[in-house]
Amino acid sequence: MMKLKLMVASLIVLTTVISPFSVSASEAEYDPVNTSGEVLCLPGSFYQPKSDCSLLGPSAYLYRMADLGVTFPLHSVAGKVPDPSLTYVDVRYGEVVRQNASVYASLEDAVKKGKVVRKIDSPYSFISYRDEAVVDGKRYYMVDFGGxxxxxxxxxxxxxxxxxxxxxxQTPERSFGWIS
Structure with a gap:
């Protein structure tokens, strides 16, 4: 049994070493532009194939990308950054989480649980608020019309x-997209 295992292992090793399918060096190297040089072309600022080097590796990638119209380093899209003040929004939003939530006439009424001008009784309601105040460690929000x-x-x-x-x-000369 041991001899059989040894023979099978030897046969496997021999078939992998002596393969009927051999690949020549010229078939292994694929270069659509130039295979005459023995030295790889250095990746650089050229985008035309040279005859004294092989266009393989990084330089082949750069050449293919240049052929597609993509050059490195990538150039930013010409445009201006808008005025940062345009991001200022003076309205914020909140979800009413309690049914029959009270809207008070003033901040003082809200603090003292005084005059209620209306109730929000919808189970799925949202409000917008423009101001907030903290009185005695409790936060209050000013909603519509001073409530x-x-x-x-x-x-x-x-x-x-x-x-x-x-x-x-004007329309940019090439397509682009935002990645966040």
Missing amino acids: WMTANDISRIGTPSLFQGKAFS
Whole structure:
């Protein structure tokens, strides 16, 4: 049994070493432009094939990309960054998390649980608020037309994005997209 295992192992080794399919060196090297040089072309600022080197490796990649119209380093898209003040939004948003949430006439009424001008009783309601105040460690939000609500009744919803992109005066010469 041991001899049989040894013979099978030897046969496997021999068949992998002596393969009927041999590949010549000229078939192994694929170069659509030039295979005459023995030295690889250095990747650099040229985008034309040279005859004294082989266009393989990084230089082949750069050449293929240049042929597709992509040059390195990549140039930024011509455009201006918009005015940062355009990201300022003076309205924020919140979700009403308690049914029959009270809207008070003033900040003082909200602090003292005084005069209620209306109730928000919808189970799925949202508000916008322009101002907030903290009194005795409790937060209050100014909602529509000067009404105030307690933070216990509201869950704040995120802030607007500060991303602006670019402003263009004409269509860019090549396509682009934003990656975040």
